[in-house]
Amino acid sequence: MLRAYRSSDVAAAERPLLEAGVPLMERASFAVATVAARELKRRGHTVTGSRILILAGGGNNGGDALYAGAVLARRGAAVDILRAGDTVHEEGLRAALDAGARVLPEDHVATAARAAGLWIDGLAGLGLRPPLREPLAGLVTLLEQERDAAPDEPIVIAVDCPTGIGIDDGGLPGPALRATVTVAMAVPKPGLLAPPASRLCGRVEVADIGLAIAEPPAVATLTGADVADVLREPDESDHKYTRGVVLLGTGSPEYPGAAVLTAGGALGGGAGMVRLDSPEVAHLVLRSYPEIVLGMGRAQAAVLGSGVPVSDIERLRAPLDRALDEQYPVVLDAGALALLKDGYADLPSTAVLTPHAGELAELLAARGEGLTRQEIEAAPIRAVRLAATVTGATIVLKGSTDLIAGPDGPVYAQPARSHWRATAGAGDVYAGLLGALLAGVGEEISRAGHGYGQPALLAAAASWIHAEAAHSNGPIRAGQIADRIPAAIAGALHG
Numbered sequence: 235m236l237r238a239y240r241s242s243d244v245a246a247a248e249r250p251l252l253e254a255g256v257p258l259m260e261r262a263s264f265a266v267a268t269v270a271a272r273e274l275k276r277r278g279h280t281v282t283g284s285r286i287l288i289l290a291g292g293g294n295n296g297g298d299a300l301y302a303g304a305v306l307a308r309r310g311a312a313v314d315i316l317r318a319g320d321t322v323h324e325e326g327l328r329a330a331l332d333a334g335a336r337v338l339p340e341d342h343v344a345t346a347a348r349a350a351g352l353w354i355d356g357l358a359g360l361g362l363r364p365p366l367r368e369p370l371a372g373l374v375t376l377l378e379q380e381r382d383a384a385p386d387e388p389i390v391i392a393v394d395c396p397t398g399i400g401i402d403d404g405g406l407p408g409p410a411l412r413a414t415v416t417v418a419m420a421v422p423k424p425g426l427l428a429p430p431a432s433r434l435c436g437r438v439e440v441a442d443i444g445l446a447i448a449e450p451p452a453v454a455t456l457t458g459a460d461v462a463d464v465l466r467e468p469d470e471s472d473h474k475y476t477r478g479v480v481l482l483g484t485g486s487p488e489y490p491g492a493a494v495l496t497a498g499g500a501l502g503g504g505a506g507m508v509r510l511d512s513p514e515v516a517h518l519v520l521r522s523y524p525e526i527v528l529g530m531g532r533a534q535a536a537v538l539g540s541g542v543p544v545s546d547i548e549r550l551r552a553p554l555d556r557a558l559d560e561q562y563p564v565v566l567d568a569g570a571l572a573l574l575k576d577g578y579a580d581l582p583s584t585a586v587l588t589p590h591a592g593e594l595a596e597l598l599a600a601r602g603e604g605l606t607r608q609e610i611e612a613a614p615i616r617a618v619r620l621a622a623t624v625t626g627a628t629i630v631l632k633g634s635t636d637l638i639a640g641p642d643g644p645v646y647a648q649p650a651r652s653h654w655r656a657t658a659g660a661g662d663v664y665a666g667l668l669g670a671l672l673a674g675v676g677e678e679i680s681r682a683g684h685g686y687g688q689p690a691l692l693a694a695a696a697s698w699i700h701a702e703a704a705h706s707n708g709p710i711r712a713g714q715i716a717d718r719i720p721a722a723i724a725g726a727l728h729g
């Protein structure tokens with residue numbers, strides 16, 4: 235699991251180590267130099283003879299970059315230093331100059347940026363309070379222009395974070411310098427995992443500098459190994475009912491395919507049985523999946539609303555009330571979200587809402603929280619937390635990176651593996667898959683009194699599986715994503 239911590243938590247963890255004289259900056263700069271050398275090699279270059287630009291701001295982030303420049307200069311690189319602060323880290327500067335680096339005259343920035351095959355962004359890190367002020371804002375804008383104009387894009391290594399991003403909230407409040415690789419010191423920070431800031435980070439590598447934080451993270455990303463821990467594999471004591479029955483209230487004459495896709499997601503996700511309570515489209519679903527059973531009945535989880543138009547949502551009220559009364563998990567997607575606009579003031583965390591940004595804006599507006607779609611997209615961590623707080627439910631904000639929040643615990647940020655996933659019906663497949671995972675542990679969650687953040691963890695696992703199933707180098711249909719879920723689960727369980 236990637237665990238991201240806010241800058242204040244990292245600074246607090248760093249303090250005793252620095253007081254004890256642990257050479258954190260030496261380790262940090264060595265990690266940056268190592269990544270830089272490796273990235274050059276990947277592109278067929280050597281450190282010797284490469285031209286490297288060190289962007290050194292006024293804080294310790296600049297210090298890391300300067301020491302990294304010293305290491306690379308000693309290995310034969312031509313290193314130019316841009317001093318971007320009134321003062322820069324003095325020892326770092328001396329080390330770099332002693333190793334043969336040179337300080338650029340101010341009016342040479344554009345020329346040096348064009349000449350360098352690799353930039354090291356040490357303008358600011360944990361100490362930055364965005365948005366960037368002048369002159370740094372103008373410098374970053376100029377560097378972005380130079381990069382876009384360059385026939386051969388430079389490799390940009392961000393020290394700790396791309397300068398300018400909202401490191402703690404994932405926002406992008408002003409200019410920021412896009413990275414090829416971000417070398418996160420000790421732990422990632424929320425903006426490295428969550429959009430929109432995460433889109434500027436390139437590949438995130440975590441450098442082990444000897445600092446660990448034990449507290450719960452602010453933002454987390456599950457890996458395949460975490461998903462294997464979360465999933466429950468059937469054993470000899472299981473039968474179809476213990477595996478979990480998923481009840482679907484999905485699809486309609488207007489959107490019949492949604493019933494097929496949620497059924498595909500739920501069956502692919504390993505439900506013991508899938509019941510469909512949408513008589514008008516049952517014949518169609520049976521044609522694809524003869525495994526399904528028709529009609530209401532006992533269930534361990536329900537999936538309601540995918541492909542149900544607002545004009546038809548009253549039919550979802552009875553299955554929703556039943557899930558809430560009997561305290562089993564319920565996924566509320568698409569049309570079912572409209573049902574929440576009146577009443578349902580205090581939902582349990584086992585109600586999992588799966589809006590996209592537009593639907594989340596409507597849901598929040600109905601609860602007196604006026605956030606526009608644009609505001610949600612600019613600060614989605616804040617929006618998803620707010621929605622979990624005001625509803626009591628678990629929220630899955632779907633997008634290029636799914637963001638998942640329960641009323642407590644971390645926000646999970648699960649990135650897509652391929653943007654071909656953004657296709658109609660992919661969300662329906664997700665809803666069905668999540669229903670299957672929740673049904674597998676449905677009664678356990680109920681016995682645990684809805685606690686422990688478990689629905690959020692399962693929703694994050696569903697996002698990982700969905701991203702894996704949708705991984706593709708070319709177009710993929712939603713139905714194919716459903717078909718590939720079993721292989722994605724097997725891959726998580728057995729590598």
Ligand SMILES: NC(=O)C1=CN([C@@H]2O[C@H](COP(=O)(O)OP(=O)(O)OC[C@H]3O[C@@H](n4cnc5c(N)ncnc54)[C@H](OP(=O)(O)O)[C@@H]3O)[C@@H](O)[C@H]2O)[C@@H](O)CC1
Nearest residue numbers: 258259262292293294295358359360361362363366367394
């Ligand atoms: N502690 C350690 O030994 C270790 C720390 N480590 C490294 O230190 C980094 C943290 O260093 P840090 O705390 O010195 O702050 P840093 O990120 O360099 O930024 C401060 C500079 O930014 C400027 N600035 C701020 N806001 C601004 C704005 N809006 N617009 C424009 N400028 C703005 C601010 O200027 P000021 O506001 O003071 O005028 C100042 O010049 C951390 O990310 C990691 O890389 C690792 O080596 C491990 C060991």
Ligand SMILES: Nc1ncnc2c1ncn2[C@@H]1O[C@H](COP(=O)(O)OP(=O)(O)O)[C@@H](O)[C@H]1O
Nearest residue numbers: 590632633634650653655656658659660661662
């Ligand atoms: N840019 C993107 N890259 C990858 N996946 C995306 C992107 N945008 C959205 N998605 C995913 O695509 C799906 C879209 O869901 P949704 O909007 O509900 O569509 P539908 O209702 O047609 O199924 C979600 O699983 C979401 O995570």
Ligand SMILES: [K+]
Nearest residue numbers: 355358395397
């Ligand atoms: K930086």
